Amino acid sequence: MPRHFKISVPASSANIGPGFDVLGIGLSLFLELEVTIDSKYAEETNSDPNNCLVTYDESSEGAKDVPLASDANLITRTALYVLRCNEIRQFPIGTKVHVKNPIPLGRGLGSSGAAVVAGVILGNEVGKLGFDKQRMLDYCLMIERHPDNITAAMMGGFVGSYLRDLTASEMERKEIPLSEVLPEPAGGSDTGLVPPIPPHDIGRHIKYDWCKDVHCVAIIPDFEVSTAKSRGVLPNAYTRQDMIFNLQRLAVLTTALTQSPPNPDLIYPAMQDRVHQPYRKTLIPGLTEILSSVTPKTHPGLLGICLSGAGPTILALATENFDAIADEILNRFKKEGITCRWKLLDPAYNGAVVEEL
Numbered sequence: 001m002p003r004h005f006k007i008s009v010p011a012s013s014a015n016i017g018p019g020f021d022v023l024g025i026g027l028s029l030f031l032e033l034e035v036t037i038d039s040k041y042a043e044e045t046n047s048d049p050n051n052c053l054v055t056y057d058e059s060s061e062g063a064k065d066v067p068l069a070s071d072a073n074l075i076t077r078t079a080l081y082v083l084r085c086n087e088i089r090q091f092p093i094g095t096k097v098h099v100k101n102p103i104p105l106g107r108g109l110g111s112s113g114a115a116v117v118a119g120v121i122l123g124n125e126v127g128k129l130g131f132d133k134q135r136m137l138d139y140c141l142m143i144e145r146h147p148d149n150i151t152a153a154m155m156g157g158f159v160g161s162y163l164r165d166l167t168a169s170e171m172e173r174k175e176i177p178l179s180e181v182l183p184e185p186a187g188g189s190d191t192g193l194v195p196p197i198p199p200h201d202i203g204r205h206i207k208y209d210w211c212k213d214v215h216c217v218a219i220i221p222d223f224e225v226s227t228a229k230s231r232g233v234l235p236n237a238y239t240r241q242d243m244i245f246n247l248q249r250l251a252v253l254t255t256a257l258t259q260s261p262p263n264p265d266l267i268y269p270a271m272q273d274r275v276h277q278p279y280r281k282t283l284i285p286g287l288t289e290i291l292s293s294v295t296p297k298t299h300p301g302l303l304g305i306c307l308s309g310a311g312p313t314i315l316a317l318a319t320e321n322f323d324a325i326a327d328e329i330l331n332r333f334k335k336e337g338i339t340c341r342w343k344l345l346d347p348a349y350n351g352a353v354v355e356e357l
């Protein structure tokens with residue numbers, strides 16, 4: 001029986017100031033996969049050793065850069081990991097995956113998180129595995145090992161998450177190098193090995209309410225900062241004062257963003273951070289000045305401002321005055337010789353969705 005369905009996964013903004021590796025918001029910008037499984041395409045998909053033909057919409061972010069071979073593309077490579085954990089070696093004969101991706105890569109809007117979530121859902125669907133979202137999150141967390149973007153993309157809305165302590169034997173599975181979790185681009189040779197199956201319930205999360213008057217302004221510079229590089233500049237240890245500074249703000253922020261009307265006097269200071277932003281300024285010219293250039297006093301309607309994920313995108317939460325807030329930040333970046341675009345987004349409350357076509 002041929003099947004034709006769509007997988008939609010939202011972008012996300014992680015950290016939201018003090019919630020490093022903890023908080024995330026799914027955002028209304030969706031990675032979409034249109035999937036067709038039909039044996040009439042068997043000949044076409046034969047050219048791929050895993051029976052899967054990947055295409056990207058021409059206007060997609062990353063369309064010119066991402067690899068299309070099914071064992072190299074992050075989405076299908078992730079799906080292969082899920083399938084092989086469940087002793088299915090390849091996609092069903094005649095699988096076509098067409099990708100539309102409006103999420104800019106390497107900008108702090110969770111492009112890799114969305115790709116991993118989409119890949120796990122793809123594996124679950126084509127393998128008819130019947131996993132629920134909680135179990136699929138385990139597979140995602142074997143690949144991207146901080147839960148903030150992944151949980152927001154899978155579950156949607158405004159979420160807080162943590163990784164539970166793993167037992168020694170579970171730890172062995174989690175500490176396996178990523179290359180062993182994701183099958184390497186193998187030039188067609190499948191080793192036949194079953195990759196490490198994720199422990200159950202690695203990630204725990206809670207979905208907070210969100211005050212619907214709060215909108216998300218994303219200012220997206222025209223340069224990439226990879227998450228790996230942006231994590232590389234962080235210290236291994238923090239002072240007690242800095243940890244307390246963040247924990248106090250985190251505790252207030254998660255409820256402050258649920259209240260109507262939202263209170264800028266509470267939210268703006270609660271979005272300050274001492275754990276990641278001060279260190280990342282070395283990678284993002286003008287970051288410190290930009291974060292302090294718009295305040296609720298200079299720009300009424302602004303609630304708070306922070307680096308989105310690992311950067312370089314800036315996230316401003318606001319109730320109004322979106323153009324003026326974005327213009328101020330665009331101009332500050334311009335003085336550093338950096339051009340940007342900006343988007344007004346809302347939370348994607350439902351997270352990842354599969355729809356039959």
Ligand SMILES: Nc1ncnc2c1ncn2[C@@H]1O[C@H](COP(=O)(O)OP(=O)(O)OP(=O)(O)O)[C@@H](O)[C@H]1O
Nearest residue numbers: 074105106107108109110111112115226227309310
């Ligand atoms: N739709 C996609 N298809 C294939 N590969 C992708 C896709 N989206 C992201 N990637 C891969 O993920 C990389 C970007 O991941 P990275 O973690 O550095 O940034 P990000 O996820 O955009 O930002 P952040 O994690 O800070 O929100 C890209 O360079 C690409 O290799």
Ligand SMILES: N[C@@H](CCO)C(=O)O
Nearest residue numbers: 014020021227309310
């Ligand atoms: N919490 C992560 C999000 C980016 O993937 C970081 O800031 O490094």
